[in-house]
Every structure is written in C-alpha cells, then in structure tokens.
Amino acid sequence: MKKYFNRDPASNTLQYEMARIIVLTFFASLIVLGLVIDSVFAVNKNGDTLYQNHCSACHGERGSGGVGIPLALKSFQDKVSNDYLFKTIRFGRPGRVMPAFDQLSDTQINAIVKTIRKFSTSKAIKYSNKTIVGNIKLGKILFKNNCASCHGPNGSGGKGTGVTFSRPRNSAIVAPALTNIGFLKSASDQLIKQTTLFGRKGTPMPAFSKKLKINEIDALIAYIRSFEKYKGTIKKVGSKTAQDAIIKVKSNYSLKETVKNIKRAVQGANFKLIRVQYLNQGIVKKGTENKKQVIIYFCNFLQLNTALAIDPRVGLFLPCRLTVVEQANKVYIIGINPLRLSSLFNNEELDNVCAEMRKTYLSIIEEANL
C-alpha cells in the first residue's frame, strides 16, 4: 500500500477521499443496477403473475370473463384506453364486486394493464380529457328512453354478477353502473361517447351513431357525468368492518330446549331446517363429539338464489346457521354477523341483503328465547 499513499499528509487525504468516492459509487451503482434489473425483469414477469394472482379468478386466465367482465372482448379492447384500465384497477367499483387495488403500486398496475392488452391484438386507444358539454335535461330524457332499460332508471346498472347465477352464459356482461364513482373516475367523456356511438359488439350494448344525433349523444354524456356530483368521493372499501363479528345472546333455556326452540323458530321464519349436528362432528371419532356445541343449519332457497345472483361467492355465508353452546352451565346462541362478512365483498347490494339477514337471525333468536 505504501506506494499508493504518499508520505505527504495533504496527498494522503486526497487519495483517501478518492478511495471513499470509489467505494460509495460502487455501492450506489449496485443499488441502481438492482432497481433497474428489478423494474425491467420483475415488471414484465409480474404483469402476468399479478394478473394471475389478482384478476384471473374473476376475469378468467385469458380474460374470457365470468364473475368479472370479459377483458379479452375485442370491442372492449378496441374502445378502452390504458388510462381507463389503470384507473379501474386503482379505484375499482365501490359497492360492486370489482375491488380497488390500492395496495398495488403504479408500476404494478401498469404491468397488469400490459398483460390485459396481450389478450387482444387491438392497439390501445388514447382519448383526450376534453370535457363534453351538453344539455343535461335533454340527456335525462334520452337516458330514460334509450339506456334505462339496461342500465337502470337511475343509471345504477344491471343486477348481480357472474355467469353462474345472475346471467345466462351467452350474455357477456351485466350492464355497468354508470353512477358508480369508480366508473365515473375511470371513464373519460370521450370514452363514454365512443362507447355510446359505436356500442360494444358481443354485448347487449348497441351503437347509437345512427339513432341519435351528435348533440343528443353529448347531452347523454353530460347527463351521465352529472351523476358524479351525487355520488361524492370514493368510499373506503370495508367501511362496515366496525361491525361485531358475531351475534351472541344468552339463552333462557337448557341446551336441549334451546336447540328445539331454534328449530321451531327457523321453520316459523320460512326457513328449511337442513341439519342439526355437533360442532366437531365428522372431525372427531363418532361417539366422541362435544355434545355441548350444537350447530343448527337452515336455508331459504329463494333468498339463497337471490344472494348468489348478487355475488356467487356468498357460499362463504352458507348455509345459514346458529350455534348453541354450553359454557360454565350457561347456554349461549351464537351466529355470525352477516354484515361483518358482507364487508369483505365490496358489494352494496349484498350489504342490503345481509342487513336483512342480520334482522332475521335476531328475530329467530328472539323467538327461540321467548
């Protein structure tokens, strides 16, 4: 080392400084290189992986649709911009099944958008952000006459989701909720105009280019855009998580009597009694079940069918049940709180059904405990 370091103290300091800069530059380069490699390779790879992890269960592995809309549909790919896809992923559709992916970075969402684009050879269209000015009053009349039959009288969209229960397999989509703040934040005026003019081939959405004049279409867009001021800002998903996880009531009767009372109350509330079993039945050896934990399963198939059409994932609530347990010589009736589970689904329509379900549970418990 001697030959590299001069005996002159001033020179030594200079050489030390240079060595320090070289070491720092080396480490800094490593960090930058790591980030570049990560962004180049991981993003490309992650687009597909992220899509598989977050989107494919609903939209299909290659965007064929199902619970979610068919992203591979050519007429969809032709008319939506990358900006629309990005914002749809970011904001979701509050109150509908599509969640907001606020946990994903912009880079990750862009990677997913790239993957979605691979489902079609269509080139991504770009729209200007120019606001369309139109006669809102005229738009309201035109909406009622031309759009309300599918999108609902107030633009709140078609009912339900998913091909399994809510629509036949040959129907690609349920008419979207145009009032949804996630839609309004994602779709530019120009995108809505193009969709209105040319429709979506392969879906029930027709082209209005020959039926309506341009000023009428502008009026429609202005009316649809006016929904924004009524819907306010995007609500944070899962606002009902403050709900208790369970409904728990102390029974005035013995365990045996409580079970008998619940069975009677369930049938009185127009539910079909499905099964009564011990909590650990089927899990422990026959004859060794804990007889102080009894589950009563029941169902109303009309309500069930309605709930499944709203969201096919509600199997997680199924079937309806109350559990009767004896602890320290006291008997309790315990049920899930449907409103708490509903908060997992991002579905306003389902929230309403679950609010009713909660009332039903409470009324059955009350009846059984009289």
Added chain:
Amino acid sequence: MSLIESKYLIRSLTFLLISLLSQSIFAEKIIMVRSKLAFPEAMTALQISILKHGYQISRVQRVDIGLTKSNFKTDKYRVVFFGKQKELEVISKVTPSMVAYLPLKMAIFAEGEQTLLVTVHPDQFADMFPNPKLKKYFKRWQQDIRSIFATVVNSQ
C-alpha cells in the same frame, strides 16, 4: 466511510429491500382461485388436498342440489367444511365465540368448464378475534389454504 455515509447506505439498502418486499404485502379479504379442472375433478383434488394437509372434512353442503330441488337453475356449487380436532378444542376454550365461524369452509363452484374456489382470508379472523393465542392458527390456516388451493390449481 464516515458514520453519516454508512447511514445513507443502510437507508438506501433498506429502501431497496422494502420496495422488493412490498410487492407481496397487501391486505386480501377473500382468497379466490380459478382451476382449469372441471368441477368433479376440482372437487376431488380439493378434498384430497385438504386431507393431505392434516384436516378432516366435516361435511360437504350440496348447495346446488337444494337449489335444484327448489326449482332454481344453478351450476354445481358446494361448500366444504373442514377442521382439526385439536384446533377446535383449543379455540373453543380460548375464544368460544369463534365457534360461529368453525369448522372452516371453502366454497367451490363451477364456471363453465372451469371451477372457482373461494374462502375468507384468515387475516380477517385476526381482525374479528384479536386474541394473540389464536395468531398462530390464523397464520397456519393462511399457509395451508394457499397450499391447498395451489394443489387444486396445479392439478392436471
């Protein structure tokens, strides 16, 4: 290197590490996967995988049968209940209220030629029942559910 420069270096490396890790950190509420298998095959693969992970299947609720009997049109739809004896015993003692959510369940339903599987993310139970003694169960359930679903998804 001076102390200040070392600090900057450590901060940069920490930032890099956090950036890489953050890709896998997100709050899921529901775990849902799609299997290319048709419903009967997916159902078989699911049940085998549940058993292989050390759980017992308590019962299978045939939702579609009930709906069909009531004259509703439906595709195949089942709910599979499963659990472990020891876990049920411990949880019943530690947090008796949680029995309302037990045994664990998964919904499995057909969507055309493919099958969807869905369950509540066990982290949600941690929010509902914040008892430190239960944490280890929620963590293991999450690992097991992901592994069970992965087995079904990867089954040929």
